[in-house]
Amino acid sequence: MLEYKVEDRSYEVDEEGFLQEPELWTEEVAKDFALTENIAELNEDHWKLINFVRWYFVQYGIAPMVRKVCKETGFELQKIYEMFPSGPAKGVCKVAGLPKPTGCV
Amino acid sequence: MAALVAVPLLASAAGVGKGILLVGIPYAAFAIFLGGLCWRVVGWARSPVPFRIPTTCGQQTSLPWIKSAPLDNPSTGLGAVGRMALEVLLFRSLFRNNRAEIYDQRYVFGDSKWLWLGALAFHWSLLVILLRHLRLFVQPVPAFVLFMGKVDSFFQIGAPALYLSNVVVLCALAYLLLRRLWDLRLRYISQFSDYFALLLLLGTALTGVLMRYGTRVDVVAVKRLAIGLATFQPVVPDGVGIVFLIHLLMVSALAAYFPFSKLVHMGGVFLSPTRNLANNSRMKRHVNPWNYPVKTHTYAEWEEEFRDKLLMAEIPLDEAKHD
Amino acid sequence: MTDNRHKIEQVPPRSDWRDPAVEFRKGTYCHSAGAKYVEALGLPNPRDWNPADADWKLPSDWKEIILNGMAERLERFRSFKLFMDVCVRCGACADKCHYYLGSNDPKNMPMVRAELIRSVYRRYFTPAGRVFGSLAGGRELTEEVIKEWFYYFYQCSECRRCSVFCPFGIDTAEITMIGRELLNLLGCNINWITKPAADCFRVGNHLGIQPHAFKDSLEFAADELEEVTGIRVDIPIGKKGAEVLFVMPSADFFATPHYYTLLGYMSLFHEIGLDFTYSAYASEGGNFGLFTSHEMMKRLNAKIYDEARRLGVKWILGGECGHMWRVLHQYMETMNGPADFLEAPVSPVTGTRFENARSTSMVHICEFTADLLYHDKITLDPKRNDKWSVTYHDSCNPARGMGLLEEPRYVLKRACNNFHEMPENTIREQTFCCGSGSGLGTDENLEMRLRGGFPRANAVRHVREKHGVNLLSCICAIDKATMPTLLEYWVPGVEVAGVHELLGNALVMTGEKERTTNLRGEPLQAAVPETSPAEVVHG
Amino acid sequence: MGDRPLIYGGLCLFVALVTFPVWKGVAAQSSTKGPEVKAVVDKKQCVAPRAYMREAHMELLVAWRDGKVRRQERHYTARDGTVYNVSLTGTCLTQCHGSKEKFCDSCHEYAGVSAPNCWGCHTSPPAEPAKMAAAAAGEMR
Helix, strand or coil: CEEEEECCEEEEECCCCCECCHHHCCHHHHHHHHHHCCCCCCCHHHHHHHHHHHHHHHHHCCCCCHHHHHHHHCCCHHHHHHHCCCHHHHHHHHHCCCCCCCCCC | CHHHHHHHHHHHHHHHHHHHHHHHHHHHHHHHHHHHHHHHHHHHHHCCCCCCCCCCCCCCCCCCCCCCCCCCCCCCHHHHHHHHHHHHHHCHHHHCCEEEEEECCEEEEEECCHHHHHHHHHHHHHHHHHHHCHHHHCCCCCHHHHHHHHHHCCCCCCCCCCCHHHHHHHHHHHHHHHHHHHCHHHHHHCCHHHHHHHHHHHHHHHHHHHHHHCCCCCHHHHHHHHHHHHCCCCCCCCCCHHHHHHHHHHHHHHHHHHHHCHHHHHHHHHHCCCCCCCCCCCCCCCCCCCCCCCCCCCHHHHHHHHHHHHHHCCCCCCHHHHC | CCCCCCCCCCCCCCCCCCCCCCCCCCCCCCCECCHHHHHHCCCCCCCCCCCCCCCCCCCCCHHHHHHHHHHHHHHHCHHHHHHHHCCCCCCCCHHHCHHHHHHCCHHHCHHHHHHHHHHHHHHHHCHHHHHHHHHHCCCCCCHHHHHHHHHHHCCCCCCCHHHHHCCCCCCHHHHHHHHHHHHHHCCCCEHHHHHHHHHHHHCCCCCCCCHHHHHHHHHHHHHHHHHHHCCCCCCCECCCCCCEEEECCHHHHCCCCHHHHHHHHHHHHHHHCCCEEECCCCCCCCCHHHHCCHHHHHHHHHHHHHHHHHHCCCEEEECCCHHHHHHHHHCHHHHHCCCCCCCCCECCCCCCECHHHCCCCEEEHHHHHHHHHHCCCCCECHHHHCCCCEEECCCHHHHHCCCCCHHHHHHHHHHCCCECCCCHHHCHHHCCCCCCCCCCCCHHHHHHHHHHCHHHHHHHHHHHHHHCCCEEEECCHHHHHHHHHHHHHHCCCCEEEEHHHHHHHHECCCCCCCCCECCCCCECCCCCCCCCCHHHHHC | CCCHHHHHHHHHHHHHHHCHHHHHHHHCCCCCCCCCCCCCCCCCCCCCCHHHHHHHHHHHHHHHHHHHHHHCCCEEECCCCCEEECCHHHHHHHHHHCCHHHHHHHHHHHHCCCCCHHHHCCCCCCCCHHHHHHHHHHHHC
């Protein structure tokens, strides 16, 4: 089992650095994981995205459709890539503590 | 006194040795060839073709107004026979060959028909040569064999007249050998057996040619030997010569090596499931003889697991299960 | 990104292929499957391990397992047995593999890939190999060989291109499939395949989208479609007695640009008034079982017929997906048939009986739509696609495992005004893989994906320069997922779309409002008309 | 499997074809004796040793033809010093071997050696020696 350590905190992660147990997610976790995406500080827009994705995940057990993320948050896909360079399916999900979507995506 | 005993002994030993070389080895080799080949083909046949997996190399048969490719993607058994005929007789797939070359950081695909030509030339001339050899095994010589010899020596160059198939087979074999040595990719993948087979074939062809145009051989003696072998009344004629012996031993080695080497592709090509099946997978059910039940996640189990979510989303549940 | 592009060179191979040593270099291999997914599918030897580690935690009797596994498969698959025996190493396949062309790694030449397992076959299963060993091309089975297999059998996308050129039809896909089955016996799976397979098994689709999320996604799509067209389409899920069950890859209701293809299907079905239903249980057409084992393929595929039977539909319609169609066309009925509870498919609009699918009762959406267009049952306005200069990428599986070549082209040529083919040796049965097929489309494998996709991108670059192509259309979900990255890297400025997205754009729907945007919500015309670079290049 | 009869049928056909000489030979009761060839005139010595003549007579005949037609070489001196008139019909056939049918053809037909183009110009001499000589004389002219 791999570990991701920030200061004195440590998280169990998979090989791509996704949180192993999404239930353990907190806002602090988001801040710590944002570092792995080269985001020094999460701003309001980041949080808007994270919170929506997190809310959807709690409702449906899965990340929302990319298209839905754009629509509900009002961000263009391009903008999301600017905020989270590895994109909605990877970057946002990682910071929001969701498992990585796999398949033909 | 010793000499009196030794000479006949040696002579008879030489006789026995000759018998082994000219009769024993060819018999053994041919028996291994036939037995081995049958064993291989039966071995393949025993493994079923569980799925219909033709590689489709053209448009499928679907809507009546769309032109399909009946030979590259046959949907009928007859079409599959046609595809196989093209494959076996004309090396259809090899004809598609092209060569990827890097040019200014991009690939260009040039025509590359040499391998096809070399392979086709080799196999066809080999067949002609084998059939021509029937003149040595059958008495009287069948008319088609004589005719073949006539056509093969059409240009009447020299005496005995030069067989074109001999020239072609030597050139083709030389090409096949040289490309293995020359092309670095091919040299990388070539194994001992690749060279061994080629060298055996080349040696056989060269000794054959040598006997015809160089060192000569007593054809009548050779034919007596051949007929003797074919009719199970072996004779060991005099005067067949060392070149003939080498030729015969190489052929025997080739025959015995055949079933245990890549040369069995001769039989295998007919059995290839990506080529000899019609692409009618959705028209006709294909049965897998070893199909066995597997563990699935049944609808009932699934509905049970996601009942709340289904209810929440108002997706109809299976009524039958409800009651 | 353009500065650090890989240089593609042809360097003659030097090493000896018999040496099994492999360096697991980052970017060229996939992560191992998480133990919980391996366990969820009931596959052997679930454990945490890493391909880059020295110790793979193989079971102690691993050698016996592999040899027994080989023996069993030699008896079950003539393809495997025959392909082990008949290769003459003529070399015709060498430069046909996109991974070899892109990586220059000689072990990616198809006959060498096969030789990796063939050498073990010779050593343990043939008389010549048992007696003469390496002289007869045999190789000892060691742990290093297992590692080598793992590296190279997950560097083959089972695209079958080599098989087109092989004089004996040797299909490396068959060998890779068996190779992966053997590796899976030891628990050497990759996560990008095993996790989707596990999700598909339990939840119904690769992404693990549960029924309520499935419905939410489809309803959201209907909302979006309404915004574009002014028409509200129905979302029938699990509707008993519908005429047709519609199955698509789950990426169509999750990822972009797949999603716009879904909008295309939705508009089409509404416009022709098709009596159909989606299914939340069989909510995946794709089948990562194909990349796992024949058994897993059957386990995952069973849902489609089971659901069709439960819902009492007459026949099944399948969406745009590559390997999904390999399974549906060549495996489904053999594995889970007979489909005697279904009828031979008949288009309710044109009355066309799909004779080619009369037994399996499953029709490809492109066949279905081409038939509608041929009979002029729908009206298209191709001008709506005028901002695109379109080319078509034949997805490997429908091209070489089915022969579906003309149908999508027929649809495209009716739906778009600007359509240009890529060079002859790179399309139809000779099409090049996207480089990410067969479950290899994962990020940690990016370098290999970009290398493997190079020949395809290369052909796209050709038509981009010659005809100003800015859209690559395709009918495969993996293409849609991975081609945008590939093209951004090699041919920036070319986007990716499904055939039915373009159809949906062009489709004139009864009662629709005047369209100002395409299905992507973008203006119908490009802001600045693009000049074709053809004028520069070809004068 | 359904295709096994087809495969085994094909295999049998192949074996039958490959063993064609066997069953053909057995059926025709072919003998291993080979052709019986006798010279008409009982001479002990040919123009060259017997073994050489068996394997390489065509070379000698071609050399004779070329020498005579192109260089007017009408005589051939054998190893033992005997001088022969260079003539297929006049010397070989008339003096020793009788006729094409009885001598040449017996082996040529046996071994399936398509007779070279000798007989495009030459004729096989008739049976009686007198006429043979006349024919030979005619040929020489």
